[in-house]
Every structure is written in C-alpha cells, then in structure tokens.
Amino acid sequence: MSLPTIAQLCRALPTDLVPAPGVEPGRTEVSAVHVSELVDPTPYLSGGELLLTTGLTLPDNDLGLRRYVGRLREAGVAAVGMGLGPHLDSLPPILVAACADNDITLLVVPPDSAFLTISKEYWAARSRSSHQELTDAITAHGQLVSAILSPDPVGATLRALSSAVGAWTALVDDTGLVVQVYPSGRAHDAIDLGARILEQELDARSIVTLPLRDESVVVLPLAHGERVSGHLTLGSSDAIGPNARRLAITAASLLSMESVQRHRADAADRARRESVATLLDLGMLEPARRLAARSRVGSPSDTVVVLAVRSSRPADVVEAVMRWCPSALPGARERAEDDAWFACPAPAPDLDRLAQLLQRADPQSAAVLSPPSAVETVHDVRVGLAHRLPGVEAGQVERSAHGRRLDSPWTDGLDRVLAYRRADLVGALVAYLRHRGQWDPASRELGVHRNTLRHRMGRVTELLGADIDDPDVASQVWLHLRSTGRA
Secondary structure (H helix, E strand, O other): OOOOEHHHHHHHOOOOOEEOOOOOOOOOEOOEEEEOOOOOOHHHOOOOEEEEEOOOOOOOOHHHHHHHHHHHHHHOOOEEEEEOOOOOOOOOHHHHHHHHHOOOEEEEEOOOOOHHHHHHHHHHHHHHHHHHHHHHHHHHHHHHHHHHOOOOHHHHHHHHHHHHHOOEEEEEEOOOOEEEEEOHHHHHHHHHHHHHHHHHOOOOOOOEEEEEOOEEEEEEEEEEOOEEEEEEEEEEOOOOOHHHHHHHHHHHHHHHHHHHHHHHHHHHHHHHHHHHHHHHHOOOHHHHHHHHHHOOOOOOOOEEEEEEEEOOOHHHHHHHHHHHOOOOEEOOOOOOOOOEEEEEEOOOOOHHHHHHHHHHHOOOOEEEEOOOEEHHHHHHHHHHHHHHHHHOOOOOEEEOOOOOOOOOOOHHHHHHHHHOOOOOHHHHHHHHHHOOOOHHHHHHHHOOOHHHHHHHHHHHHHHHOOOOOOHHHHHHHHHHHHHOOOO
C-alpha cells in the first residue's frame, strides 16, 4: 500500500501544516503521525513518522538541540511538525539548521491548528489510498482474466501485467527460449535472462529476483505439479513491490492453466498426426493425405526426413521433437520398448537445437536422422534407421547415410521400386541379388514359385530402368539396400 507523502499532507492541510521557511516538502512517505513531548521519543518510533511536538521539553542549548535532532535522524523520522503557541512563538534557528543538516523536513503547525486535525487527515488519506489500491487491484486482476481468455492469451496477459505494474514482461520456456516479450524492444534482455534462468535450475516453488544490468527481474515458475513448463518474468529499474508481485503470481497461475489446456490440445493433435504417420508407414500415401486434410494436419510433403530416437522417456521425447519440428508426424509405437520415430518435412530444422531439446528431455537418449527421402519410402527408411540406432552413443544425434540418393541414372527408378506396394518387389530384389541371380534358391527363400519371382523381377527391371544383371548396377543396388537395412 502506498503511503501519504509529506507534500500531499501539506497540500491537503495548507493552513494547518506549513513548511518552515526555505523548506520544500518532498515525496518522502509518512508511515504514521506520532505526538510526543518526550526528551527522547525514539524508543516509541519505528521510522518514517511525522513527529508532532510543541517543543515543551526541547533542550535550551544548541548542543542539546542538535543531539535531539540527531537521535530523530537515527530513528528514521521523516518530518517534525512544530506546534507554535503553547511553548514556542517561533522556530529556534538552531532547530531549523539541525533539521536541514540531518535531512529531516521541518514543518510548522500554526497556533490555531490542532494536532488532531493533522492525524485525522493522515488516516483519511491512508484510507483513501487503501480503497484506491483495492480498486486498482480488482481492476488489474479482472484485466488479467480477460487477457487469458482472449485469442492471444500469452501476449495479452503479458501486456496487461506490464501495464498494471509498470515493468517489462516476458514468458520463457523450460529450455530458456523466449516465447513472447512485452514490449518487443526488451527482447535482447529477455534472451539474456533466459540463459540466466537455465543456470539457476529453479524448481516449481522457486520465485527469485535476479539482477540484470541496472534492473531487478522477478522470475516466477509456470508449474504443473512438480513440473516446470516455463517462467514468467517482470523487470524494472524500480523496486517491484508486493502488489506487483501478487499480480504476477496471479498472471503466472493463469498462464499455467492456459499451458495445461494447450498441452491437452497438443496431445489431441499429436494423436491425429500419429494416425497419419501410421498410414504412411503402411505405404498408404493417399489415405494418409486425405486423413491429414480432414484432421487439419499438414499434408505429408513429397520429401521427408525420418528421425529415430532411443529413450526410456518416450512422452518427453515426443514433446521435445514436436518443439523442434511442430509439423512432425510421430510414429506409433506397438510396444513400450520400441524406439520412437518421426517423419518430418525436408529439409530438417537445426540439428543442434534438436540435440539440446533431447538432452533436456532424456540425457540418455540417442537419435539418428535420415537425409531427405521420398515420402513413399518412410517404412523402409525408418527400418534402416532402427538398425543403425543401437550403435549411436547416449546423448548423441547423428545424421545417417541411410536413404541417400545414389549418383546414377537409375536412382529415381530405384525409388519407384522401394515405394512399390502391390507386391514385395524389394524382397524379390534382395533375394535375387543375395543368390547371385539363381532363381531356385531365391524363390525358396521367399516361399514363392520361381515364375512368381520372375514376374516380380521383370517389374523391378521395368521400374528400375536398368539391367539388374549388370555387375556394376547389381553391386551398387546391393550396397544401397544393405546401408538402409533392407538387406
């Protein structure tokens, strides 16, 4: 609660509380009005008071007066109101000088004015201030609630909080990245602060004040139980008082609720994306695109990168990858021990950012990322990545040579073979090459008639656009199939 200042009291009581000659009443706040005629009233003072006295027991010598005023200064007295009439007709010059030397505002209470009038006005001002602050607080809380219900809940809440407390505000996620900042000109400060917050390793109950150049910044967690999803910050070169902190706590609570609702919506969106990824994995591209359109999920692009992740925290990994690539399609995991996998539009986002997010989600995770590949080959590419993943060390994210396009005129043809779904052309090709073109052992491996194998290999040759019996072609195709885990 703000307190009445000396200047405000003088303006409210122009004939009852008058500044001494040459004294300018300042903006110092007055904590209370205290009347005392004691030689030493300091045991009954706590600091910030307007001390009213008639000077009945004031020392009658210069040294005594200076010691009296010195004790008042040590007690933190804000002002002295000298009541003229009962004992003194005028202000002692040494008292005027001593108050000036000790930075204590000296005021005069004329003979016809009562101390009670000053006390009544002070407490009336306190009451008006309390009522106004309560009104302002109710208004500010109402504006925060309206902001969180707006189409832009985060931005509107930061603006409302900034306006109410007179500080710049920002929302930082749990990786130290700035989500939004208001006003936008403080973005660099918010970025610096995000790095500082990460260093603090704050928990869900930590509300701290951090120095940032010539400002103080209050940092509040956005908590879901014991989990912290981000931090609300407000910074100012002025002290951030208790009222501002209470508003900030309300804003942080509202943003936490909004985050929970957004998380639930994200979970539903990820379930739809998982269904699309399942259709891609089954080679059903057109149904996958139709489902994506109906579910308002971005249609799978013609070229994708596939990511495979080994982790004991699959839910955290999915969240981390979706932050890295919001348009990623998370694949379904049939068993709890299965690796997580994702199909992402090519080209892939920053790999360092992915590594940072996965490290925070699970320090023991490992990941491998494919080069751009035809969307029809998602299943084969992710199978190849699954073979590569066990060799990746914990904490590492590697790029794979799997699925790289060969520098050959028949490369597009090989993509068509790999994407073919009406028959197992890839299995036929692998068996044929493994047995060096011998029909009988290759057909026995596949469990089909040799004529069936001949028919499938004829289709392979047609799609490939090259002679598979050419040693150069056969060797390159075999090495490619081996590198992708298909052979």
